[in-house]
Amino acid sequence: MMNAPDKHKLYPNEAIRTxxxxxxxxxxxxxxxxxxTYYSDNTHSPELFYDHIQHHYEFLGDKLRIGKFCAIAEGVTFIMNGANHRMDGFTTYPFNIFGGGWEKVTPMVEQLPFKGDTVLGNDVWIGQQVTIMPGVTIGDGAIVASNSTVVKNVEPYTIVGGNPAKVIKKRFSEEIIQLLLELQWWNWDEEQIFEHLDTLVSAHDLETLKGLSSK
Known part of the structure; x- marks a missing residue:
């Protein structure tokens, strides 16, 4: 009996190639x-996911870190630190990239704004056409509504939306959020997840949740 799809397959369900x-x-x-963690795209191949990570240059060193069991819808865009222009002058125009003598004002890396890594926690749901700006951290269990632009950190188990994205509401009470953060079900093995699937996909059995978090 299977208790989980094959996490090592690109398409775990061959009938769904999106x-x-x-x-x-x-x-x-x-x-x-x-x-x-999956990417879903009904317009283009989901294998083009990396095309949605923009201005990501290895020499800058910033990382995109995405946790386990995230659901990422089509059209997401991750703007990385390479998109930033120098901001300490009278103009932000990047003269140096056009050459023709203008390269004399090529900035040093440390003169460019650097926001750090972009991080998605575990069990995060990103809606369609969302833009995530450099250096943002989106906490475990958060939801970002479609067409949002995320410019600052999102707390765990919080729903945000809009441009710029603002808090809509918390998904659960602070008690349940704390239980889930302690539980870290995404780190369970496949058998344990399978055993408790019914509890995970509903939000009614608080006593079972408390029991699991106390183990």
Whole structure:
């Protein structure tokens, strides 16, 4: 009896070719993706996921870190630190990239704004056409509504939306959020997840949740 899809397959369900486990794409420098995280695209091949990571230059060193069991809808865009222009002058125009003598004002890396790594926690749901700006952290269990632009960190188990994205509401009470963060079900093995699937996909059995978190 199977108790989990094969996390090592690009297309765990061959009947659905619009959804793939992006951890199984060819590795890319400075991108880390957890088990069972998928990208869904009904317009283009989901195998083009990396095309949605923009201005990501290895020499800058910033990383895109995506946790386990994330659901990423089509059209997401990750803007990385390479998109930033120098901001300490009278103009932000990048003269140097056009050459013709203008390269004399090529900035040093440390003169460019650097926001750090972009991080998606575990069990994060990103809606369609979402833009995520450099250096943002989206906490475990968060939801980002379609067509949002995320410019600052999102707390765990929080729903945000809009441009710029703002808090809509918390998904659960603080008590339940704390239980889930302690539980870290995404780190369970496949058998344990299978055993407790019914509890995970509903939000009614609080006593079972408390019991699991106390083990």
């Amino acid at each position: 959804v793939c486990y992006i951890q199984n794409l060819p590795r890319r420098a400075n991108v880390e993706i957890g088990d069972y």
